[in-house]
Amino acid sequence: MQKxxxxxxxxxxxxxxxxxxxxxxxxxxxxxxxxxxxHWYDIFEPQNIINPTPDQPRYxxxxxxxxxxxxxxxxxxxxxWPKNYDMRAILTDEQKKLIIAQKNTxxxxxxxxxxxxxxECLAKVYSATKNxxxxxxxxxxxDFILSAQYxxxxxxxxxxx
Numbered sequence: 445m446q447k448x449x450x451x452x453x454x455x456x457x458x459x460x461x462x463x464x465x466x467x468x469x470x471x472x473x474x475x476x477x478x479x480x481x482x483h484w485y486d487i488f489e490p491q492n493i494i495n496p497t498p499d500q501p502r503y504x505x506x507x508x509x510x511x512x513x514x515x516x517x518x519x520x521x522x523x524x525w526p527k528n529y530d531m532r533a534i535l536t537d538e539q540k541k542l543i544i545a546q547k548n549t550x551x552x553x554x555x556x557x558x559x560x561x562x563x564e565c566l567a568k569v570y571s572a573t574k575n576x577x578x579x580x581x582x583x584x585x586x587d588f589i590l591s592a593q594y595x596x597x598x599x600x601x602x603x604x605x
Contacts, residue, residue, distance in 0.1 A: 468572045471505040472512075474532060476561035481530035483556060489528060493546045494539045501534040510534075512569040515562050516581045517543055523588030524552025524603065525559050552588070553602045559589060 474481075483489070485496055503510045514531045517540060526549075535543070554560065563585035570578035592603035 469508060469568045470572070472508050472565060472569070474505050474511075476557045476565070477531045479556045480528045480558060481532070483528035484530050484533075487528075491551075492528065493526070493549075494529075494535075494542050496530070496533065497536065497539075500530070502530065502532040503534060505532075508569050509573060509575070512566060512573075512575075512578050515566055516577060519562070519581055519585065520550065520552050521547045522550055522552055522604070523584040524550075524592075525562050525585075526551045527553045527556040527558040531562070531565075550604055551602075552604075554592070554599050555601050559585060563589065 484492070485500075488495065503514075505511075511531055514533065514535065515525075517535075518525050518529060518531070520526065533539075552559065563582055566578045566582040566585065569575070570582060588603075589599070592599055594600070
């Protein structure tokens with residue numbers, strides 16, 4: 445837990461330093477989410493919790509809180525995220541219900557730029573909005589990342605194994 449505290453302190457210091465330099469985001473760089481979004485829209489995966497609707501609408505990159513709300517919605521109880529969903533998708537009420545119903549499923553991964561990109565995005569949105577739910581989800585994600593780390597310093601593709 446000591447290691448987690450140091451990483452968190454460095455992470456929060458980095459956020460504060462960026463805020464002091466007026467680097468507050470007004471748009472989300474969606475490039476880290478493109479691989480997963482591509483898989484969601486273009487490759488049907490029967491194990492997906494939800495699949496896109498025809499012409500699924502998407503948030504603009506400037507709708508940072510709406511995108512961050514999706515990231516929080518997709519976060520699993522263990523702190524990680526599943527892969528191959530679009531964080532910019534404007535979800536239907538039914539899609540949201542299905543995601544919430546699967547919160548305890550541990551299909552969490554680092555594959556396809558998942559988890560670490562979500563944590564980074566939440567940190568940036570928290571820095572811009574000061575909304576505590578983004579900070580809490582970010583810290584939960586950091587704890588997940590640290591708990592998944594191998595003793596040799598690497599990470600698995602999926603965690604828990």
